[in-house]
Amino acid sequence: MKEHGNEEPVFEIGVVIPRRVVQEKDESCDCAYVLVKEFEKVGFVVERVIGIADEFIKVNNSKSVKTLKFDGKEIHWEIGENLLLKLESLEIVKQVFPLHDEKKRKKLLRSWALQWWDFTSQPIDEIYSYYGAKIAIYFAFLGMFTRWMLFPAAFGLTLQLIDFGSLKLVVLPIFFIMVILWAIMFSQFWKRKNSALLARWPISSIVAVDQGYKISGRKSSSWQPPMELMKVFETDRAKEKEIFQRHEWLGRLMRFRNDAIIIFSIICLQLPFELAYAHLYEVLDSDIIKFGLTAIYLFAIQYITKIGGKVSVKLIMNENNENTEKRADSLVYKVFGLYFMQTYIGIFYHALLHRNFSTLRQVLIQRLLLSEVLENLVENSLPYLKYSYKKYRVRHKKNEKGEAREKFQFSSRVEKEYLKPSYSASIGEELEDGLFDDFLELALQFGMILMFACAFPPAFAFAAVNNLMEIRTDALKLLVILRRPVPRAAATVGAWLNIFQFLILMSICTNCALLAWLYDEEGKWKIEPGLAAILIMEHVLLLTKFGFSRFIPEEPAWVRANRAKHTTQAQDMCSKKLLRTISGGVKTFREEKKLD
Amino acid sequence: MKEHGNEEPVFEIGVVIPRRVVQEKDESCDCAYVLVKEFEKVGFVVERVIGIADEFIKVNNSKSVKTLKFDGKEIHWEIGENLLLKLESLEIVKQVFPLHDEKKRKKLLRSWALQWWDFTSQPIDEIYSYYGAKIAIYFAFLGMFTRWMLFPAAFGLTLQLIDFGSLKLVVLPIFFIMVILWAIMFSQFWKRKNSALLARWPISSIVAVDQGYKISGRKSSSWQPPMELMKVFETDRAKEKEIFQRHEWLGRLMRFRNDAIIIFSIICLQLPFELAYAHLYEVLDSDIIKFGLTAIYLFAIQYITKIGGKVSVKLIMNENNENTEKRADSLVYKVFGLYFMQTYIGIFYHALLHRNFSTLRQVLIQRLLLSEVLENLVENSLPYLKYSYKKYRVRHKKNEKGEAREKFQFSSRVEKEYLKPSYSASIGEELEDGLFDDFLELALQFGMILMFACAFPPAFAFAAVNNLMEIRTDALKLLVILRRPVPRAAATVGAWLNIFQFLILMSICTNCALLAWLYDEEGKWKIEPGLAAILIMEHVLLLTKFGFSRFIPEEPAWVRANRAKHTTQAQDMCSKKLLRTISGGVKTFREEKKLD
16 A cells, blocks of 8 residues: 555554564454554555564554454454454554654754744644644744733833832832733733634634634533433423523532532642641741752642642543533633642742742742743653653563564654653643643743732743743654644633633732732731721622633523524525425426426 | 405504695505505505594505606606605605504503513513514513512611611621622623523524624624625735724724723713712702702703713714624713713712711612602603693694694594604614613612612612512503604623623722721721722722723634635535535436436
8 A cells, every 4th residue: 555656655643552472374364454454445544563562553444243363362343343442442452643744743843843043933823734723722822922921021120120219119010000901911812813813724614603602712612412401302392491400500519519629628738738838938947957848848749739630530520511621621720729729829928928028039039940940841851751761661671582682773653652652731631631731831830920020020031031942842842752642622722711811810919919018118007907808808709700700601501402403403494495496496397308 | 455364454664754735636646655556566554544744654665767746746766766765865754663563562561561560570572572672681681680689679678677786797798798799690690591582582593593692792793894894805815814903903993082082071071060069069058059059960960961972972973883783882881981970979979088878878868769760750751741742733733724623633543653752762863772771770770779788778679669660661661652662683781781790890899998988987997098009009900800801802803704704605615515416416317318
């Protein structure tokens, strides 16, 4: 099948099968052979590569009861059964994964990842066609965010470098107002940019037009009412609404319970732990003990976040979220709550309770410089180390078996790609891919620089430089270090934009508190406890007003189900009408013929 | 044409032509006769009624160059010209208006307007089929609002009637929180109710499915890109985006300028006037002078609002709002700003500046009881008086001409209906109908009871009773007093829901201020000016965050235009493909025949 034109064929999917010990004489019964033949039957270009430890079938989908053999085991392949799925379930096919297209990969490497001096410009359309909408939208978001960041970064640096003297107290509130307006404008203009991107990409014409698509992400783009509920429509119109309502509210109640569990455990378990660390860090004098404490703390939070992530994933499995998008969003909110507490509570402690601005700035610099650089290093070097270790292990195994040494060079790309780590999220692979970690990093950074903008204006400059680097290192990570991820369709950044909006609201409140404490150097400003209680109540109510619309959708489930049904009905109607008109025409034509 | 079955025909439209002085001999040349014949030609049931002053043609649309005569004037009717429009432009046809359907009207009168003891239940579907979606949605909103109002009304009355003693200071904040949560829930659940209504009515299946309809009303349901811009798409793809962007931003700039003019003139002209009145009312001792002052004030604000309304309408005419819905929304926002200032600034003055709670309560009772009752009276009796005066004038005129007395009984319903006043808005008939005034009343009431909830909890009970009456009086007004309004399509309550949301936000802030001043009886609570400035800045930023998304749409104009184009293209494609498949079938069939 290699004579497929003059161009070298581009392989899109890799299938991994372990190398067999027993070599069958009759090749037509060999599993791998039949699978390859089946791939070829449906018109795929297939190439078999015998690797060091495994066998690879590279494919650019597959019918008779047949008995196949694999390592002496016999497998019965029924008619109409999907051979690939069957072999996967029997664990003969170890993995099916997408392959890199070497030509396109190298082109992207040159035009995207290695264009360090290209500022924020990226070949978004090429990224879209290579990696799919979800990853392209992430990079478009990152690019626009970085480009917009330059304005507050310049303003923040000016504030730091130029001594305004007595004007300093006037300039800081102006900076605060400008930064908040900047953030509000950014979140709105991103929505516009997003819809402009979707207009350019084929995804929009399918998702947006057919499903009454909404940019805000509140309305799911691929909502399908549960099948068992759809049947009700057919049988009983009176009960329909009631059943749908019950189903909807039960789901909402479950979600509310899960959210309550997460919030409760964050407040009761995580908050005391974080406060204890922040307090100890504040109280301790010796730098060595501080260092040791931080080491223990860092070790502990690794476990806490992992446990939190696993609990969240388990809780979400019980929710009847409408689709995987919604499920992923639900997970994002829960896990972000965890990270939010972990990242900011220490900073809040220094800023708001102790009014210790020097420690606050120190913590901010430390987090922004050290942790971001460290994170970038870990993010990029850890997968490479994993890859190297895997390669070593494969070689070592073969070595023990005493095979020939010249075989240890990984000559085939497909085996190398198989050994590369996949682009997966740190909290679990089921619902999210590696984008979760990248978006989380971005959101935490956004919160850090915006919520404490008045305490440390040059933070924006740090973040801008970091993001400029992030664009290229993330590109390198995807192109060089990791296995090509499975392309995922997504029309928006999803829950992350809501998190950004929430962080803007929080930052309005925290910056006002910071400003109040900055101006009140002598601690003369006193707020009566009654007034403080009223102010707290006001802020809680305002936040409730913002958040409430997220909990109760604007459209009841039965209306949506009804509409989904009517749309298909209307489409059917239209086609049938057209058919009838035309078949009427045919009949007339036939009658005319008869008359002749 | 009267032998149209056994049932008496129902007439839907009335056409008014003045009675002629000169009676033509040849009836086939008479304008009215030809119009009637033309109506009959297209299958309408037509009845001519000779009234006292005018002639009426009752109709349940029309082609040859003809010279028509009317009062001796000759009119040339070209082929293909719309005779009705032509006669209207020549002012021969005085008016075309929808007629009441007596049977349905009487049925609605029994089942809706006179069901005083039916609480809030209304035959919404019948209202929809008789008056159209817009009026039905108003009554559904009013009904749900009143039903929901019972909860805070009961709570508020309990607070007023039972003496909580020392617990009073705890109960009031609880009442405040409950009321705000109630308002937030109401606005969200109304959206659900609205979409449920639309699912029941045929409007939804057309508007919602085809146009990617959004309940929130932000996305217009019938958006059509300007024709001159659509042409650009055909000629130049590169320029298209730029031109659309310029058009969009220019429109936005114009709207911003107009809003700024309105806000500026409200603050610079209306605010001092209102404050002067409130201050004089506070300062003056004599009740007689107060009464005189109020009379002058009431007289003056009538003029101010009229001028404001006219200025707003003129400003809106310059905006390139996408459709009449958006234009009406723009008007609603501007005029509401005017009324907001007028209604609340005096109350704010008493509440916030003078901390005079007794005057505040007095003003609230006065406004709620007197003005609502008075407004209801004026709203319902003024049209009746107008109708009576018109009837009197018609009779008086005929009397002068010395015609026979027995003709003065208005025997025909159609002439009576012609004399009835139309359902029009007080600010101008071009953009809004009478619903504007009804919604305005509701919004101002909502603001009054919610913004000062803590100062006067029983206000909710007053409002609930008033709204229960409002449902029936508004129904009576529409069914008995007014001419049947032209049915208007509307999917939502439009700008009014945004105004309700804004009032909820305002009420969170005002009630917190009220609570602070209530608890601080001795005026001991002091806020440093710096802290006050920061708090004000915070609130302004929070309000900006809420309002900003309204100013910049999530989707650029060119994306929408593009999508609108692609949708029609896709539909065309689908039909054409189907046609080709089938016509291919026909061809094959024809070829088969030939072979035979």
